[in-house]
Amino acid sequence: MTMMVQPFLQRSTSERDSSEFYTIATLGSHSALQILKGARDEGFKTLAIAAPDTERLYKSFGFIDEVITIQKYSEFMGLVPELEKRKIIIVPHGSFVAYLSLDDHKKMSIPYFGNKAVLDWEASRELQRQWLTRAGLKVPRQFRTGAEIDRPVIVKLYGAQGGKGYMFLRHSQDFDERAGLLARQDYILQEYVIGVPFYIHYFYSPLTGKLEIMSMDRRYETNVDSLGRIPSRAQEGMDIDPSYVVVGNSPLSLRESMLAEAYRMGEDVVRVSQEICGPKGLFGAFCIETIITPDAQFYIMEVSARIVAGTNLFIDGSPYSYLNYSEPMSTGRRIAREIKNALLSNSLNTVLDDSTQVS
Numbered sequence: 063m064t065m066m067v068q069p070f071l072q073r074s075t076s077e078r079d080s081s082e083f084y085t086i087a088t089l090g091s092h093s094a095l096q097i098l099k100g101a102r103d104e105g106f107k108t109l110a111i112a113a114p115d116t117e118r119l120y121k122s123f124g125f126i127d128e129v130i131t132i133q134k135y136s137e138f139m140g141l142v143p144e145l146e147k148r149k150i151i152i153v154p155h156g157s158f159v160a161y162l163s164l165d166d167h168k169k170m171s172i173p174y175f176g177n178k179a180v181l182d183w184e185a186s187r188e189l190q191r192q193w194l195t196r197a198g199l200k201v202p203r204q205f206r207t208g209a210e211i212d213r214p215v216i217v218k219l220y221g222a223q224g225g226k227g228y229m230f231l232r233h234s235q236d237f238d239e240r241a242g243l244l245a246r247q248d249y250i251l252q253e254y255v256i257g258v259p260f261y262i263h264y265f266y267s268p269l270t271g272k273l274e275i276m277s278m279d280r281r282y283e284t285n286v287d288s289l290g291r292i293p294s295r296a297q298e299g300m301d302i303d304p305s306y307v308v309v310g311n312s313p314l315s316l317r318e319s320m321l322a323e324a325y326r327m328g329e330d331v332v333r334v335s336q337e338i339c340g341p342k343g344l345f346g347a348f349c350i351e352t353i354i355t356p357d358a359q360f361y362i363m364e365v366s367a368r369i370v371a372g373t374n375l376f377i378d379g380s381p382y383s384y385l386n387y388s389e390p391m392s393t394g395r396r397i398a399r400e401i402k403n404a405l406l407s408n409s410l411n412t413v414l415d416d417s418t419q420v421s
C-alpha cells in the first residue's frame with residue numbers, strides 16, 4: 063500500500079497546533095524551494111526572503127505563503143528585528159552562510175535550525191582537517207610549499223566557492239611556473255586524488271539519535287568532466303587546463319557493498335562533532351564530499367554542515383529516502399519533519415542553536 067502525504071487540513075489537531083503557528087523562513091537561493099516545499103508539506107507557514115531579481119520567481123510558487131524583498135541578501139541582518147517579533151524558524155543553507163558573515167550568523171537571534179558552533183569548524187580548512195582526521199577518515203595529503211610537491215596537486219583558493227579558481231598542478235615545476243598567479247592569494251596545496259567524486263547527503267536526528275543516508279550526487283564540472291571527450295593525443299598543444307567550476311549535479315547510487323562504510327563515515331563525523339562543537343554537535347542535514355579511488359577507498363575533500371544544493375535533485379525523494387519513508391522525503395522536508403517532531407514532543411530547543419532557544 064502506498065502511503066499518501068496527509069493533506070494539511072486532514073491532520074489531527076495536535077499536529078496542526080504544532081506546526082501551524084510557526085513559519086519556516088529562508089533566504090531565496092540555493093535550496094530554498096526544497097526547504098519551503100518541505101515545510102509546507104509538513105504543515106508550516108513559509109517565508110522566502112528574496113532580492114529584487116528573485117522576488118517574482120519565489121512569488122510564483124503556491125507553497126510559499128510570503129515573500130519579503132530586500133535590496134541585497136547581505137542586508138538580511140537589517141530584517142532581523144522584524145523577524146524576531148514573529149514565530150519564525152530559520153533554516154540555513156549554503157548561500158545563507160555565504161551571504162552572512164560568521165559574526166552575523168552568531169548574532170542572529172531568530173530561532174535557528176542547527177548548531178552554529180559547527181560553523182567555525184567548517185569554515186576553517188585546518189579545523190575541518192582536524193575534525194575529519196580525528197574521525198578516522200582519510201584526507202588527501204597537504205603540502206606547505208611548492209618545493210614539497212611530489213605528486214599532482216589541486217590548488218584550492220580560500221573562500222572560493224563551487225570550485226572556482228582551483229588549479230591542477232602536475233609537479234613542483236608546474237608550481238614554480240604558476241606561482242605568479244597565486245601571489246597575494248591564500249590557498250592550500252592538496253594531493254590530487256584520482257578517482258570519482260561522490261557526494262553523500264546525510265541527516266542526523268538529535269531527537270532519535272539516528273543517522274539516515276538521504277541521497278547522493280556527483281557534480282558536473284567544467285571543463286574537467288569534459289576533457290575525456292577529447293583524446294589526450296588531440297589535446298596535445300591545445301593549452302587546456304582542467305577547471306572545477308560546478309554547473310550541475312547528477313544523481314548517483316553507491317555500490318551496496320560500500321554503503322556500510324559510507325554510513326560509518328557519517329556516524330564518525332557526527333560522533334567527533336559532539337566532542338568538538340559542544341554536546342549537540344552536528345545535527346540535521348550535512349554532506350560528506352568524497353573521492354573514491356580504484357581500490358574503493360573514500361578520500362574526504364570536505365564536510366558541508368547543512369543542506370547542500372545536490373539534494374535539489376531529490377525534491378521528490380531519493381531511492382535511499384524511499385527506503386526509510388515510503389513517501390516523498392526531500393532533505394528539505396526531512397528538516398521540517400524534524401522540527402515538527404520536536405514541537406510535538408515539546409523539545410523544539412533540541413533542534414535549535416543554543417543561542418536561539420525559545421521559552
Ligand code: ATP
Nearest residue numbers: 202216222223224225252253254255259306363364
Ligand atoms: P563547495 O564549498 O561548493 O563544496 P569548494 O569550492 O569547496 O566547493 P570542493 O568541493 O573542495 O570545492 O572541490 C571542487 C572540485 O574540485 C571537486 O568537486 C573535485 O572535482 C575537485 N577536487 C577537490 N579536491 C580534490 C582532490 N583532493 N583531488 C581531486 N579533485 C579534487
